[in-house]
Amino acid sequence: MGGVGVMKSSVFDGSWLADDSQRESYLVALKEQQDRLMNLEPKARDKGLIISETNPLLFAAKLFAGLASDFPVWLRASSLSSAEELEFAEIVDQCSARPSGIYVATGGTSGRLRFVCHTWSNLQAAVSSLQARVGDKPLRSWCCLPLRHVGGLMQVFRAVMSGGNVVFGQYRDFLKNDMSRNRIEGRFLSLVPTQLARLLDSSNAISNLRSTVAVFLGGGPIDSKLCQAARESKLPVAPTYGTTETAGMVTMLSPEHFLTGSVGAGSPLPGNDLDFDQGLLRIRSQSLCLGYHDRDFGRDSWFQTSDIGYWDEHGSLRIEGRADHLINTGGVKVDPAKVERAILSTGMVEKCFVTGVPDPDWGRRLIAFCEPASTNSKDLGNALRDELEGAQFPKLLLPVSRLPLDEMGKPDARAISIALDGVC
Known part of the structure; x- marks a missing residue:
């Protein structure tokens, strides 16, 4: 080190x-x-x-x-x-x-x-890459993400390596009417989509979020309705794409382009090369880690992800799902992300999570957790008839009061597994 x-x-x-x-x-x-x-x-x-x-x-x-x-x-x-x-x-x-x-x-x-x-050197490369995009200046952040994940950890290293500083807090602090603007003005904020969605329900939070330099948004799929709500609220959102292996973001869409209607995760940051090999994204980055605990990466090697996507006509990265998340049901490989997008597009649910459980006949069968609990499964099923083909249609639409989420705002696999034991 x-x-x-x-x-x-x-x-x-x-x-x-x-x-x-x-x-x-x-x-x-x-x-x-x-x-x-x-x-x-x-x-x-x-x-x-x-x-x-x-x-x-x-x-x-x-x-x-x-x-x-x-x-x-x-x-x-x-x-x-x-x-x-x-x-x-x-x-x-x-x-x-x-x-x-x-x-x-x-x-x-x-x-x-x-x-x-x-290592220190590849983390420094990640910091320098971001500075090259946003301006070679001290990076000041409001950190509300856990430090054991790169989304939180890199905010500390950005401050240390750029001469900036960090304020630690909770994302719910933005809900407060008396939140000091001096503590957030001129700072970057990193959120996951679930956190931003909850803050958009509060006029206090919207007002406070407008005081930030940018809201880096990553860590998972970003729903188009969430993006539209953020635009209508005039929030300086900057969608990003990154991985743990690359010490966080390797692409970013600027707040200016976001607010004028651009979509996706933007273009590569300096020091990063991205392309697609048979539809799967691969990355060569100066911020790439040494390797895994049980396997080293080669010098200047390409890191192969399982993310499926493409570059749109404006050169913005679009991620559609993950190849390693495909569910084989009845001999057909189904992308759960596509099913989730179809469910959300009905406007009848606020959040959803699609997974597969063992089935003696189908191999795996699809189950969709839908929030809120008041969701009418029959009406939702009828709305999906024209949107999903046979194998893509969940065998069970399960309304829940709140999706179990982990500390990064992603579906909590362990909690969901426990919940499935009671219904499957």
């Missing part, structure tokens, strides 16, 4: 934090963590530093103390199932000889834990 030699002075004086009170708490925690790490046994050092705190100040203190001591740093969820705990311990044991760096969990379809390894 390079240790202290490449780390900015702001890491140690706390100037990357905008609030004096947050800076004081961070510096106390940083000193405590540095003292603790100095006294660790060599065997414990080899395993690295595991961070699962939800408090962003303590999280950052442990992170930078670990990096300054050249530790491998593992970012993991605060709560894991018993099976995941065992799997995580096994991964750490097997990777004791891996290079130092930041190991960030990434999603996958296998259901198994997987970590990517980021």
Whole structure:
């Protein structure tokens, strides 16, 4: 990782934090963590530093103390199932000889834990790439995303590496009538679509959001109705596309283009090459990680994603779904994202999530969770008759009061699996 030699002075004086009170708490925690790490046994050092705190100040203190001591740093969820705990311990044991760096969990379809390894240099490349697009100036953010995900983590590194600063808060703070404009003016805000949708229901939030430089919107599919509502509210939304492997965004649509009706995730940021191989997006990026915990990437290699998409006539990236999310039902491969778009287009539901469950006859059968609970399944089914073909039609339309979401505002696979046990 390079240790202290490449780390900015702001890491140690706390100037990357905008609030004096947050800076004081961070510096106390940083000193405590540095003292603790100095006294660790060599065997414990080899395993690295595991961070699962939800408090962003303590999280950052442990992170930078670990990096300054050249530790491998593992970012993991605060709560894991018993099976995941065992799997995580096994991964750490097997990777004791891996290079130092930041190991960030990434999603996958296998259901198994997987970590990517980021270094100071590739994170710096990600920061420089964004600066080249928005202006070579200090990057100031309001951070309400968890730091164990790149969406939150990169806001810290943008501040440290660009000479900017961060305010930590909750996205619900934007609902407040008395939110200080001085704390949000001139700052970037990163949200996932679910968070923005909830804020758009509040006039206070809309007024506060207008004070930001831009609202980076990513982390999942963005519904066209959500985009239209944001435009009508004159919000400086900047849709993005990125991956955990690339340390976040590699494309961005500017707020100016968004507000004039442009769609998609925009064009590549400097230092990133994107193209399609048989309809699947692949990326070559200066911010690409070293590799996974169990596999290195080659130098200047292309990273093959499972995202299906294309460039539209304006050169904006359009993502339609994921090849590894296709559900084989009755011998037909169905894209759940397409089914979700059809359900949302009826205007009869606010949110939905389509998944497949084992079936002795069909192999997998489609189930659609639909919010709100007042959704009339029969009327919804009738509205979908002309929109979906036979295999695409869900075998069960299940109204729920609220879709279970994880900390990033995405459907919570574990909670949904538990819910399915009661109905399937």
